[in-house]
Amino acid sequence: MGDFSLDTVLALVGIAVPVAAFVWEFVFVGRRRLGYRVQMDTPVTGEIESVFPGVLENLRANTGDAGPELRDLSVVLVRIENSGSTAITASDYMAPTARIGLHLHFPRRRVLGMAVTELSDPDLAESLGPGSGIAVREDTGGRIGVIDLPKVPLTRKHHYKILAILQQSETGGTEEERTPVLRGEIRGGRVVETRSRTGISRVMLVLTAFLVLVIIGQFVVARLQPPTPLDCAAGRLTLVGSSAFEPVVRDAATQYEKRCTGAEFAFDFQGTERGLDRLAEAGPDAELLTISDGAKGPGYPALRPRPLAVSLFAVFVHKNLGVTDLTIAQVRDMYQGRITNWRQVGGPDLPVVLIDRAPGSGTRVIFETALLGGEQPARPHRSCTAIKDTAGAYCDVPVTKDMHKAVDELPGAIGYGELSEARRAEMRIVTLGGVAPGRQAAIDRSYPFWGIEYAYSNGDLPAGSLAASFLHYLTANVGAEVLRAHGNEPCASELIEPGRCAPAS
Numbered sequence: 001m002g003d004f005s006l007d008t009v010l011a012l013v014g015i016a017v018p019v020a021a022f023v024w025e026f027v028f029v030g031r032r033r034l035g036y037r038v039q040m041d042t043p044v045t046g047e048i049e050s051v052f053p054g055v056l057e058n059l060r061a062n063t064g065d066a067g068p069e070l071r072d073l074s075v076v077l078v079r080i081e082n083s084g085s086t087a088i089t090a091s092d093y094m095a096p097t098a099r100i101g102l103h104l105h106f107p108r109r110r111v112l113g114m115a116v117t118e119l120s121d122p123d124l125a126e127s128l129g130p131g132s133g134i135a136v137r138e139d140t141g142g143r144i145g146v147i148d149l150p151k152v153p154l155t156r157k158h159h160y161k162i163l164a165i166l167q168q169s170e171t172g173g174t175e176e177e178r179t180p181v182l183r184g185e186i187r188g189g190r191v192v193e194t195r196s197r198t199g200i201s202r203v204m205l206v207l208t209a210f211l212v213l214v215i216i217g218q219f220v221v222a223r224l225q226p227p228t229p230l231d232c233a234a235g236r237l238t239l240v241g242s243s244a245f246e247p248v249v250r251d252a253a254t255q256y257e258k259r260c261t262g263a264e265f266a267f268d269f270q271g272t273e274r275g276l277d278r279l280a281e282a283g284p285d286a287e288l289l290t291i292s293d294g295a296k297g298p299g300y301p302a303l304r305p306r307p308l309a310v311s312l313f314a315v316f317v318h319k320n321l322g323v324t325d326l327t328i329a330q331v332r333d334m335y336q337g338r339i340t341n342w343r344q345v346g347g348p349d350l351p352v353v354l355i356d357r358a359p360g361s362g363t364r365v366i367f368e369t370a371l372l373g374g375e376q377p378a379r380p381h382r383s384c385t386a387i388k389d390t391a392g393a394y395c396d397v398p399v400t401k402d403m404h405k406a407v408d409e410l411p412g413a414i415g416y417g418e419l420s421e422a423r424r425a426e427m428r429i430v431t432l433g434g435v436a437p438g439r440q441a442a443i444d445r446s447y448p449f450w451g452i453e454y455a456y457s458n459g460d461l462p463a464g465s466l467a468a469s470f471l472h473y474l475t476a477n478v479g480a481e482v483l484r485a486h487g488n489e490p491c492a493s494e495l496i497e498p499g500r501c502a503p504a505s
Contacts, residue, residue, distance in 0.1 A: 032092060032189030033084030034102075034154070036182040039161070040077035072168035076180055077117070078104060080149070081159035083194050090127075090151040094185040099133035101151035102184040102191070108173050109166040111136045111145040118161040127152040128160060143170055233469035234262025241275025241291035243399035244363045244418035245311065245453050249291055252482040256473055263466055271398055273360030276300055276456065284459040286467050292454045293362025294369070295503045303456040306471050307501035309488035311453045312419040313366060314437045316427035318411055323347045325431045328371055328448060334414060335376045340393065342412060355384060355406045355415035356396040363400070366451035367416050371432075384410065401425075416449075420487040439487055443495050452501050453488070 080102070082088050093101030114136055116128045128134060132150040139146050145166060152160065184191050239249050246269040253265040269275070275290035280300050282288055293311070296303055315331060317323055321342060333339040334352050342350045357364035358381070368375055384395035384406035397403045400417050404425040407415040419437050422429055429437065432448060441447035461468040473479040480490040491501035 032086055032088060032186055033082070034088055034184070034186050034189065034191050035081050035083030035194035036104075036191070037079045037081070037194045038076065038180050039079050041074060041180065042076075043072075043074045073112070074109070074166045074168075076106065076164045076166055078162045078164070078180055078182070079118075079159055080152075080162065080182065081120075081194070082154035082156055083192070084189060085156065087153070087155045088186060088189075089153050092187045092189070093151040094187055095151070097133075099150050100148045102149040102182055104147040104149060104162060104164075105139070105181045105183060106145040106147075106164070106166055106178075107181070108143060108168060108170040108178050109145050110138055110169045111147060112165040112167050114147055114162060114164040116160055117163045118159075120158045120160065121155075124152060124154075124158070124160055138169075145169070231469045231472055232260035232263070233464055233466040234260070235466035236264045236266065236287055237466045237470060238266040238268065238288050239291060240268045240270070240278055240288070241456075242272045242293045242362050242453070243269045243401070244293055244313075244421065245269075245291050246400075247421060247424075248483060248486045248488065251486070252474055252479045253470070255478060255482055256470055259478070260469075263470075269399070271358070271360065272362030272365075276303065279303060279456055279458050282458060286457075286462050286465040288458070289467050289471070290456045292456055294365050294451050295454060296456060300456075302458055304458075304460060305503040306455045306457070306475070307491040307503070308453040308455055308474055309483045309490050310439075310442055310496060310500070311451055311488045312437050312439065312442050312447070313363065313370075313416060313449045313451065314419045314422045314427075314429045315371075315414065315416045315432065315449065316407060316422050316429045317415075318353075318407060318413045319428045320411065321347050321350070321428070323430060325434060327433050331414075331432070332372050335372055337377060350412035351393055353387075353410050353413040354394045355403055355410070355413050356394065357403065357416075358396045358398050361398075362451075363417060367449070370449050370451065423487075439484075439489050443489055452491070452503075454503065 090101070095101045116134075119125060119128070126132075127150055133148065134150055135148045137146050137148065138144065145164075147162060147164060149162070182191055182193075239253065246267070249269075250267060253267075257263050257265065268278075269291075272290075272292045272294075276292060276296055279285075279288055279290040280303060284302075290303075291308075295305065315326065323342065323345065326345060330339060330345050335354055335356070339345060340352050342348055342352060356376075356379075357367070379394050379396075382395045384397055384402070387395050387410070395406065397406055400421055403415045403417050404422070404427060407413040407427065408425075417427075419429075431437075435441055435447045437447055437449065442450040455471055455474070457467060461471075470479075474483065475490060475492045480492065483490050489495060
């Protein structure tokens with residue numbers, strides 16, 4: 001369908017049809033419409049005969065003329081109204097005679113008498129008086145009683161009523177065949193039977209059903225034909241680097257694959273330093289991107305940065321410590337070796353067990369920069385598994401999930417990591433100086449433990465490559481909402497002040 005998707009076409013049809021129906025009904029067809037309504041059609045003979053036997057035979061006009069037998073009588077009341085949206089004038093009646101515009105037919109019955117019983121406007125009396133041409137007659141050999149009605153001007157919603165006394169002229173036939181009918185023609189309109197309704201009209205039911213079908217169609221199309229961003233690209237892309245940011249990138253890649261067919265992703269998150277080394281060693285490669293917690297060091301001159309988001313990190317402790325808040329100075333003193341027991345910060349009498357990320361970790365660099373004021377003392381590597389059964393106050397781990405495991409298992413442990421993953425792992429997160437970690441607190445800098453996430457490529461990326469498309473998706477498309485869903489704020493956000501995401505020179 002060219003540049004229009006199927007769901008767009010369905011939406012346009014869903015708008016056009018009700019609008020067209022409204023215009024047709026109220027502008028073209030309903031603009032000039034004369035309606036009639038049979039408000040009463042009641043047989044009276046049976047009831048009178050049952051109460052006063054023989055009385056109808058004695059009801060005669062005192063004229064000496066016996067007149068017709070008063071049997072099989074009925075009383076009919078017909079309301080004639082302007083049910084359109086504009087006035088009807090005498091010239092709008094298209095009957096050939098000069099004065100008569102309508103004919104009220106009573107099949108299988110003759111008219112014994114009639115009267116105009118109600119006028120919505122007293123001025124209508126001039127058009128329905130004795131000289132108006134209103135008259136009673138019989139048609140087709142006496143089988144149909146007829147009341148000829150004059151060309152009455154009716155403004156919008158005005159009406160008059162005709163009361164008629166009828167006598168059956170022909171036996172047999174159904175009730176529908178004896179129903180009164182108003183006949184005539186209106187220029188630019190029509191004569192229609194109207195009915196008093198307490199429920200929903202048939203037209204409204206049809207339109208409602210149509211709109212429901214359109215909505216169902218749009219839902220089915222949305223499910224079967226996912227929307228496609230303008231810069232979709234096919235190919236294969238391997239993503240490596242920060243284990244802290246791994247869940248965010250995996251989630252974004254999954255969403256991208258749903259929207260863009262032909263895209264395939266592979267993952268190998270072993271830490272920022274390993275990711276940068278792998279990218280540098282690979283040389284220019286449009287199928288490889290590294291995700292880094294913080295800016296790269298000076299040893300990677302060929303790597304090109306793309307700022308992604310302000311990412312939040314948290315400090316967390318062993319669940320049984322009972323400590324809920326630490327100052328930045330207290331965290332610094334712990335990792336500098338000046339605080340070695342939790343009772344020094346209001347906790348229990350337990351040694352402080354420092355869980356650290358291995359040197360080269362981007363999360364460790366952000367932690368040291370944000371909270372320690374620089375590097376911490378050099379310590380030999382020690383496995384966190386090795387200190388479970390021996391005395392020790394320090395160990396380091398290679399990736400985020402190992403950090404969660406160590407802090408959870410070692411009494412007296414303290415560690416740090418990416419905020420959303422710490423929450424997902426149900427770690428005991430502490431506030432820093434009374435400030436809880438949160439996106440807005442990081443944006444306004446009241447919460448100190450945050451860093452900038454970057455994506456790195458080796459050299460510039462070719463236009464149309466999957467890597468270029470995915471990075472654009474992350475920063476300026478639905479992928480930006482994936483970043484926010486994990487507690488980060490995209491660098492492209494207007495909430496981030498200019499220059500905040502610029503890489504360090």
